[in-house]
Amino acid sequence: MSGISLTCPHCRGTFELREARSDASWQRFLEQLQQLPASLTSPVLRYLDLLAPKQQNFRSTTLLSLIKELVPLIQQQQLKHQGTTYQVPHSLWAETLVYLAEKPDLNTPLKGHGYLLCTLADRAEQAAAKAESAHLEQLRQRPPREAAPQPAQKILSQMVDREAGLAAIQKLRQEM
Numbered sequence: 001m002s003g004i005s006l007t008c009p010h011c012r013g014t015f016e017l018r019e020a021r022s023d024a025s026w027q028r029f030l031e032q033l034q035q036l037p038a039s040l041t042s043p044v045l046r047y048l049d050l051l052a053p054k055q056q057n058f059r060s061t062t063l064l065s066l067i068k069e070l071v072p073l074i075q076q077q078q079l080k081h082q083g084t085t086y087q088v089p090h091s092l093w094a095e096t097l098v099y100l101a102e103k104p105d106l107n108t109p110l111k112g113h114g115y116l117l118c119t120l121a122d123r124a125e126q127a128a129a130k131a132e133s134a135h136l137e138q139l140r141q142r143p144p145r146e147a148a149p150q151p152a153q154k155i156l157s158q159m160v161d162r163e164a165g166l167a168a169i170q171k172l173r174q175e176m
Helices: 017-022 022-035 038-048 060-076 089-104 114-141 150-176
Strands: 006-007 014-016 078-081 084-087
Touching: 006 017, 017 022, 017 114, 022 038, 022 060, 022 078, 038 060, 038 089, 060 078, 078 114, 089 114
Parallel strands: none
Antiparallel strands: 006 014, 078 084
């Protein structure tokens, strides 16, 4: 009895739907993939192609292990790399994953997520520097505020006013 055959759009391999449904690792892989924002599903799959062994198909357990490492990192939208914590919004994840997938001189298969994490850290640092420069430029563009009197200046002006007042009172007394 022949079941429904599916063809993978990436590797063109065929498999029966019944086989895929009976493999718990494939089911967990799909569950992990569904935890990602829709805008990241395709970039993540394209990135995972970079980890695929040459002349072989991925095992479901290998793919599950790789996606289980990525999903929490993506969901946190933060990356701790070499002692620094970077903000990595989903848009930067997507851009970086696509960048790597389209990079022509990349030596594949990649051995893990190390290259991705280094690239993400570099791009997050560049984005943070760009945002800080824009913020500083915005501050420079603001009209200058009048400086509030310093506490010492306030006290001195009050003392001068008091002395002037005392001098005026003494002058009036002398005139009387």
